[in-house]
Structure formats: C-alpha cells, structure tokens
Amino acid sequence: MKFTAHYFLLLLTVAKSKKNVLPDNFPNSTGERIMLDKIKINRNININLHKFMDYFQGFEHSPVTQKVFGENAKETLENLKVEFFSFRRGYMGVSEDDGHLIVSSYHLKNSDDKTLYLDVIHELVHVKQFMDGKQLFDERFEYHDRPTEIEAYQYTVEEARRIGMTDEEIMDYLRVWWMTDEDTKKLAERLGIKVGQDTS
Numbered sequence: 365m366k367f368t369a370h371y372f373l374l375l376l377t378v379a380k381s382k383k384n385v386l387p388d389n390f391p392n393s394t395g396e397r398i399m400l401d402k403i404k405i406n407r408n409i410n411i412n413l414h415k416f417m418d419y420f421q422g423f424e425h426s427p428v429t430q431k432v433f434g435e436n437a438k439e440t441l442e443n444l445k446v447e448f449f450s451f452r453r454g455y456m457g458v459s460e461d462d463g464h465l466i467v468s469s470y471h472l473k474n475s476d477d478k479t480l481y482l483d484v485i486h487e488l489v490h491v492k493q494f495m496d497g498k499q500l501f502d503e504r505f506e507y508h509d510r511p512t513e514i515e516a517y518q519y520t521v522e523e524a525r526r527i528g529m530t531d532e533e534i535m536d537y538l539r540v541w542w543m544t545d546e547d548t549k550k551l552a553e554r555l556g557i558k559v560g561q562d563t564s
C-alpha cells in the first residue's frame with residue numbers, strides 16, 4: 365500500500381511537471397529504474413529509394429511536365445527517386461535534403477486517380493523548385509501564402525482544368541486538413557477559382 369501511494373504521488377508529480385519526459389530515475393512497475401543510458405538507438409538508417417518511373421508512368425508525356433522541366437523532362441523523371449512511407453497522415457512531399465519525392469503508401473492505396481495525378485504534378489513543381497535552389501519551406505509565409513506553394517498550385521489547377529475538372533471539383537481538391545476554410549478560399553481566389561456562393 366505504501367508503495368502504491370508513493371507511486372501514485374510520483375505519477376502526479378510527473379503529470380504536473382511541464383516537461384514531457386520522465387525523469388531518468390522514474391521507477392517502473394517492478395521498481396527497477398529505467399536508465400536511459402541502457403537504451404541504444406541506431407540512427408544510421410538507410411532510406412529506401414525507388415525509381416520514380418517504376419511507379420509513376422506517363423508523366424513524362426504530360427504537357428505540364430514539359431512546361432515545368434522543359435526539354436529535360438524525361439531525363440529528370442528518369443533520375444527522380446521516390447521514398448514511400450506508411451504514415452496515414454500526410455500525402456506527398458519533397459525531401460529538403462536532395463529533392464526526392466516522398467509518398468504515403470496509404471494515400472497511394474486509398475485516394476482517387478485524379479487526386480493522385482494532381483498531387484504528383486504539384487510535387488514535381490516542388491522538385492523543379494528544389495533543383496533551382498529555391499527554399500521550399502519558407503517559414504516566413506503561411507502555407508497558402510508561400511510563393512513556392514502558389515506556383516505549385518498554379519500548375520496543378522491549370523492541369524486540373526485541362527483534364528476536365530470543374531471549379532467546384534478543384535475547390536474540393538484544395539480542401540486539406542492543414543488549411544482553414546478561410547485560407548483555402550484565399551488560396552482559391554489567388555488561383556482564379558470561382559468559389560461557390562453560400563446558399564445559406
């Protein structure tokens with residue numbers, strides 16, 4: 365009983381502490397001490413990179429790819445690498461280190477063709493921006509205001525229209541969990557999309 369009370373008190377102390385980490389002398393249920401110096405983490409992991417064109421075919425013929433990469437389109441895509449991750453949240457991105465594409469396997473399995481196609485186009489613009497030495501994640505701007513995002517979305521929206529999507533469908537495509545409705549509307553307006561009028 366005495367041990368339980370003491371244990372409870374310790375837990376309370378930890379819960380109240382502003383730090384999110386347990387003190388290194390925090391006892392576990394058997395009373396042993398957890399020592400962080402016994403924990404070993406191998407940080408030298410190999411990231412598995414695959415050839416983009418083994419998984420994404422035909423993009424080299426898309427007019428928008430030609431526009432983004434010019435005459436180097438095919439060669440660039442042949443050299444492009446892709447990394448897959450299985451985290452449910454997050455769709456696609458571009459590595460800040462070497463500009464390779466990063467794709468969620470969950471997204472790949474569950475999203476519709478148009479969404480995936482447009483996401484790849486969007487990311488290919490980021491690949492080109494990386495090649496040009498542009499800063500992809502400029503924290504001075506919010507996502508919907510960031511010049512690299514606006515440019516990527518301009519190409520994406522142009523391509524969405526070319527494949528026959530209506531402004532309403534494009535608006536649906538733009539809605540993502542990390543943008544508020546207001547920010548999505550601002551972005552849509554900048555991209556020349558007619559935002560549906562509220563009927564309320």
Ligand SMILES: [Zn+2]
Nearest residue numbers: 486490513516
């Ligand atoms: Zn982007």
